[in-house]
Amino acid sequence: MEAAFGGIEAGGTKFVCAVGTGPDDIRAEIRLPTETPETTLGKVIDFFREQQKQQEIAAIGVASFGPVDPDPSSPTFGHITNTPKPGWANTPVAPILKDEFGIPIGFDTDVNTAALGEHSWGAAKDVDTFVYLTIGTGIGGGGMLDGKLIHGLIHPEMGHIAIPHDWERDPYAGTCPFHGDCWEGLANGPALEARWGQPGQQLPPDHEAWPLEAHYIALGVTSIMMIMSPQLVVLGGGVMEQEHIFPLIHQEVKSLLNGYIQSPTILEGIDSYIVPPALGGRSGVLGAIALAQRAIQDD
Amino acid sequence: MEAAFGGIEAGGTKFVCAVGTGPDDIRAEIRLPTETPETTLGKVIDFFREQQKQQEIAAIGVASFGPVDPDPSSPTFGHITNTPKPGWANTPVAPILKDEFGIPIGFDTDVNTAALGEHSWGAAKDVDTFVYLTIGTGIGGGGMLDGKLIHGLIHPEMGHIAIPHDWERDPYAGTCPFHGDCWEGLANGPALEARWGQPGQQLPPDHEAWPLEAHYIALGVTSIMMIMSPQLVVLGGGVMEQEHIFPLIHQEVKSLLNGYIQSPTILEGIDSYIVPPALGGRSGVLGAIALAQRAIQDD
Numbered sequence: 001m002e003a004a005f006g007g008i009e010a011g012g013t014k015f016v017c018a019v020g021t022g023p024d025d026i027r028a029e030i031r032l033p034t035e036t037p038e039t040t041l042g043k044v045i046d047f048f049r050e051q052q053k054q055q056e057i058a059a060i061g062v063a064s065f066g067p068v069d070p071d072p073s074s075p076t077f078g079h080i081t082n083t084p085k086p087g088w089a090n091t092p093v094a095p096i097l098k099d100e101f102g103i104p105i106g107f108d109t110d111v112n113t114a115a116l117g118e119h120s121w122g123a124a125k126d127v128d129t130f131v132y133l134t135i136g137t138g139i140g141g142g143g144m145l146d147g148k149l150i151h152g153l154i155h156p157e158m159g160h161i162a163i164p165h166d167w168e169r170d171p172y173a174g175t176c177p178f179h180g181d182c183w184e185g186l187a188n189g190p191a192l193e194a195r196w197g198q199p200g201q202q203l204p205p206d207h208e209a210w211p212l213e214a215h216y217i218a219l220g221v222t223s224i225m226m227i228m229s230p231q232l233v234v235l236g237g238g239v240m241e242q243e244h245i246f247p248l249i250h251q252e253v254k255s256l257l258n259g260y261i262q263s264p265t266i267l268e269g270i271d272s273y274i275v276p277p278a279l280g281g282r283s284g285v286l287g288a289i290a291l292a293q294r295a296i297q298d299d
Numbered sequence: 300m301e302a303a304f305g306g307i308e309a310g311g312t313k314f315v316c317a318v319g320t321g322p323d324d325i326r327a328e329i330r331l332p333t334e335t336p337e338t339t340l341g342k343v344i345d346f347f348r349e350q351q352k353q354q355e356i357a358a359i360g361v362a363s364f365g366p367v368d369p370d371p372s373s374p375t376f377g378h379i380t381n382t383p384k385p386g387w388a389n390t391p392v393a394p395i396l397k398d399e400f401g402i403p404i405g406f407d408t409d410v411n412t413a414a415l416g417e418h419s420w421g422a423a424k425d426v427d428t429f430v431y432l433t434i435g436t437g438i439g440g441g442g443m444l445d446g447k448l449i450h451g452l453i454h455p456e457m458g459h460i461a462i463p464h465d466w467e468r469d470p471y472a473g474t475c476p477f478h479g480d481c482w483e484g485l486a487n488g489p490a491l492e493a494r495w496g497q498p499g500q501q502l503p504p505d506h507e508a509w510p511l512e513a514h515y516i517a518l519g520v521t522s523i524m525m526i527m528s529p530q531l532v533v534l535g536g537g538v539m540e541q542e543h544i545f546p547l548i549h550q551e552v553k554s555l556l557n558g559y560i561q562s563p564t565i566l567e568g569i570d571s572y573i574v575p576p577a578l579g580g581r582s583g584v585l586g587a588i589a590l591a592q593r594a595i596q597d598d
Contacts, residue, residue, distance in 0.1 A: 067561075082561060129451045145449065145451070152529055152530065161526065162521065164463050178556075222460070222461065223522055223526065227522065228526060228527065231451065256461065258477045260477040260478070
């Protein structure tokens with residue numbers, strides 16, 4: 001049997017582990033609650049050990065909740081760093097797996113990995129410079145420039161940029177503990193729920209919540225467009241499951257740009273420029289498998 | 300004599316042309332007013348033809364005012380595109396030089412080229428992921444990610460991002476014809492002059508203009524930091540010649556981040572993280588020489 005790759009989507013509430021070579025060849029998959037590192041990583045190791053009896057696993061990729069150190073040249077590469085999540089601060093996830101299995105281990109942020117999944121098999125196939133944003137409990141951003149995952153000084157988060165807050169239209173102060181009404185503070189899922197008294201999935205599509213939400217999302221997206229000039233913007237995460245807001249976002253982005261970017265991609269094709277992830281909720285674990293495939297090449 | 304490279308800084312008001320191999324070896328230099336393309340490019344060609352009698356010129360680099368097409372795979376590569384500057388729209392600058400001299404021609408935006416100059420010999424030496432911003436008549440941004448000049452869908456401009464406008468503190472409406480009070484509209488040189496009734500270089504360092512200017516500059520810089528996570532930010536352009544505002548900007552950036560980015564580079568070293576260009580006003584023409592050197596390698 002052809003060698004497979006392991007993928008781990010390490011989230012703050014659950015871990016998803018899979019073995020396979022891509023979306024059409026997932027040979028096994030489990031979901032585990034995120035408990036202590038010992039318990040959860042123990043179960044992860046058991047799963048892959050069991051799978052190794054069926055087939056060779058050539059490498060494992062990890063899409064991790066953060067903050068993380070994704071720099072392969074750093075002594076703390078593959079660690080979850082200063083997370084407030086109890087027990088998980090300074091957990092050397094990639095080194096533990098490397099010691100256990102002795103195979104190449106890829107490691108990156110959950111958002112960058114989801115971006116890689118969409119690049120390998122989803123909405124960003126054949127697109128080398130794009131952004132993937134998740135808008136849910138928080139707002140996080142990742143993506144690629146010229147085919148390389150974006151890292152920089154620290155991996156960029158993108159969610160905490162300052163945006164104009166129209167207090168007359170929206171007196172809600174924002175959820176962010178650092179900045180109050182930054183982009184994440186005004187546009188994440190908890191802000192939506194706090195502002196309107198119920199979670200987004202319970203608000204009807206014609207509720208006044210949505211034009212305001214689309215306005216805020218569009219403000220952040222246009223800043224990213226002007227700074228990075230992506231060829232595509234993929235919007236995922238819990239809030240974006242309300243797909244009826246995509247057309248509102250398209251309109252708001254065009255209105256905010258006000259003709260400034262004279263590209264037919266945006267002027268005529270914005271419906272296919274700002275899009276949902278094609279892999280839906282599977283971008284992360286599939287991206288982790290793609291990360292494992294890259295880890296082999298880089299090793 | 301060792302072969303030299305030609306550099307052209309093609310600006311909206313003047314052209315600077317130089318021949319040499321770097322900052323310590325500039326063998327000839329001229330400044331020309333920007334007239335019609337025929338007149339000015341004619342004089343540019345005459346200058347390099349004359350120089351070719353002294354030495355071989357291996358390649359020429361052009362740092363051009365925009366908008367431009369810097370994509371080597373595009374049929375309009377090296378053109379100035381839809382500029383409002385009379386006579387210059389759709390001028391094929393790089394093709395004209397290529398036809399004339401038959402040597403490799405590098406071509407990029409003025410800001411990306413200045414970034415390359417700083418990377419080759421200035422403030423961004425040995426830094427592979429950084430941003431160069433010019434804050435003057437407009438605000439423009441360029442830079443590198445992993446050692447490659449940033450391009451994307453269109454070359455990013457960065458100046459037109461939305462930032463919070465505190466109308467109580469600052470009732471000035473902004474200069475931008477597209478967006479009014481976007482970053483450029485609130486923080487460029489003309490906004491400074493319109494708001495206070497005199498140009499920046501005439502305002503004393505203790506004038507109330509400067510804390511507000513630093514606040515606006517810091518808002519844009521923090522958005523760029525959060526989106527791209529550069530390892531260094533270089534701030535050039537006319538407004539930044541008032542170097543007394545650097546410490547104000549450092550303080551404002553830290554205050555806006557409010558502890559969100561836990562990197563010693565920023566928490567302890569912000570004085571060497573947000574810096575003036577080391578080449579001063581020569582980043583552009585020297586960057587054009589570096590662009591010529593790259594054009595040889597890519598040819």
